[in-house]
Amino acid sequence: MPVPLKYFGAHTGRWSGEDKINLQNLPSRGGDAEIKQTIRAPAGFRLVDCDSSQIEARVLAYCAGETELLAAFARGEDVYKPMAATILSRLQGRTVDVSEITPAERTLGKVTILAAGYGMGALRFQTQLRAQGFPEADFDFAQMVVNTYRETYPRIPQFWRDAQKCLDAMLAKEKPCYLTQKPEAMEPTSKGFKLATGFLLTYPNLRVDEENEMFYEGSRGGSIKIYGGKATENICQAIARNIIAGQLVALNEKFKERGWEDRVTLTVHDSLLCVVQVSHLDESVELIEQEMRCTPEWARGLPLDCESKILKTYGG
Numbered sequence: 001m002p003v004p005l006k007y008f009g010a011h012t013g014r015w016s017g018e019d020k021i022n023l024q025n026l027p028s029r030g031g032d033a034e035i036k037q038t039i040r041a042p043a044g045f046r047l048v049d050c051d052s053s054q055i056e057a058r059v060l061a062y063c064a065g066e067t068e069l070l071a072a073f074a075r076g077e078d079v080y081k082p083m084a085a086t087i088l089s090r091l092q093g094r095t096v097d098v099s100e101i102t103p104a105e106r107t108l109g110k111v112t113i114l115a116a117g118y119g120m121g122a123l124r125f126q127t128q129l130r131a132q133g134f135p136e137a138d139f140d141f142a143q144m145v146v147n148t149y150r151e152t153y154p155r156i157p158q159f160w161r162d163a164q165k166c167l168d169a170m171l172a173k174e175k176p177c178y179l180t181q182k183p184e185a186m187e188p189t190s191k192g193f194k195l196a197t198g199f200l201l202t203y204p205n206l207r208v209d210e211e212n213e214m215f216y217e218g219s220r221g222g223s224i225k226i227y228g229g230k231a232t233e234n235i236c237q238a239i240a241r242n243i244i245a246g247q248l249v250a251l252n253e254k255f256k257e258r259g260w261e262d263r264v265t266l267t268v269h270d271s272l273l274c275v276v277q278v279s280h281l282d283e284s285v286e287l288i289e290q291e292m293r294c295t296p297e298w299a300r301g302l303p304l305d306c307e308s309k310i311l312k313t314y315g316g
Contacts, residue, residue, distance in 0.1 A: 001039070003266050011219060012237040013199055013245075015267055024268045026314070037315030044278055045261075050288050050308040051271040052244060054079075059236040059243075060117045062302040064159040065181030074303035084109030087148050091141075107133060108145075116149040117236075119160050119229020155181060163235070164228030166193070167214060171206050185239050185299040193235055196298035197242045201234055240270055243296060243304070248272055251291050260284070273314070285310065 003023055009016020017024065026036050041047045054073070061069040072079050081098045084105045088096040101109070111132045116125060126142035150157045158180050166176040166188040176188035187194045192202035203216035203226055215223040248264050251272065255262040262284055266273040272292070276284035285308055292306040 005267070011224075012201065012234050013241045014237065014269065023266060028315075033315060035315075037313045039314035041275055041312060045275050046278055046281055047311040047314060048274045048276050048285055048288055048308055049271060049311060049314075050274070050292055050306050052240070052292055053305040053307055054114070055240045055243070055270045055304065056233075056236050057113055057117060058302060058304065059239050060156060060159075060232070061153075062299070063181070063183045063186065063232070063235060063239075064153070064155040065183075066153050066155050069153060070301070070303065073305070076305070078106070080106050080109035080113055082109070083112050083149070083152070086152055087112065087145055090144065090148055104133070112145055112149050116146055117156060118233040119157070119227070120146070122146050160228040160232050162228070163231040167203070167206070167226060167228065167231055170203065171208065171214070183299075185302070186235055193231070193238075195238060195242060197246075199238060199242060201238050239299065243299065244270055244272065246296055247291050247294070250294075251288060254287060254291070255284075281310065 004018040004021065005015040005024070006018045007015060009018075015024065016022065027033050028036065057079075058070070058073050060066075061073065069079065072082070081101045084101050085096045085098045087108060088101075088105060108129075111128060111134075115128045120128070122139055122143035125146050126137055126139055129137035129142060129145075162177070162179045162181075166179070169176040169188075170190060170192065173190055175190055179188065182188075185196045187196075189200070192200045194200050205217040206214065206226075207216075208214050214226050216226050218224045244267060248267055251264050251274070260277060260280065262274060262276040264272050265275050272288070274284070274288055276288075289306055289308055293304050295302050295304050
């Protein structure tokens with residue numbers, strides 16, 4: 001089945017739907033989840049769904065220069081448990097060891113690592129916590145968690161502030177200020193954030209309103225609010241997109257070199273869906289995972305990892 005995707009659909013370069021369909025957004029839960037189960041591998045083939053693990057959190061740590069967090073990722077450690085232990089230590093007024101963390105408490109650490117990295121405030125984070133299984137989370141608790149995250153990884157909020165200064169310089173059409181930590185994969189310019197791959201992340205018609213809030217013109221028209229934390233998210237998503245794009249191309253070339261009929265048939269944000277022959281299934285999975293753990297030359301020092309599933313249907 002041909003999969004129509006717009007190569008450069010989003011502001012950050014991510015793919016989007018085309019031809020009035022978006023297979024990236026097929027539901028995984030609820031009554032419509034069965035749609036994915038109707039998408040089957042051909043006879044003699046399997047689907048391999050390989051997801052780049054925590055790639056945005058990894059790219060964020062890389063951009064901000066959070067070396068301890070990067071090192072933990074590189075060692076293959078579970079970074080969610082230490083975050084949960086730090087939060088609970090502050091909440092309980094005692095040192096909580098990582099070994100004490102329950103699965104539910106680990107989820108708290110996971111939500112924090114994945115949601116608080118782009119400057120999210122306590123009110124919105126409270127909503128996130130309640131949606132992720134913490135219905136009793138109040139505003140004060142959410143504020144404490146947000147503060148704990150920012151104090152644990154201070155270089156990340158510093159990167160937000162630096163990104164805001166870069167936006168201010170772009171508004172003034174000046175050369176952006178020096179970043180406290182400038183990642184090799186990205187260079188701020190007077191026209192936008194230039195990635196090492198050559199992609200320029202721009203903010204057309206950048207302006208401020210009477211309340212001194214900053215906006216740019218979206219690709220579909222209309223004004224989109226932008227600030228340091230949001231620009232950081234854009235940078236991380238653009239870098240992640242370029243990584244996954246390189247992996248997609250490299251995998252299809254390696255499949256072809258081996259004379260296999262395998263192919264990457266769909267990309268969904270930070271994952272690749274491949275159709276592979278059963279006759280060399282294990283070898284294909286090994287190749288896919290190897291490629292998705294390979295850091296590109298332009299992002300040296302960024303540890304990558306992945307998780308794969310072998311499926312008969314896209315729905316499991």
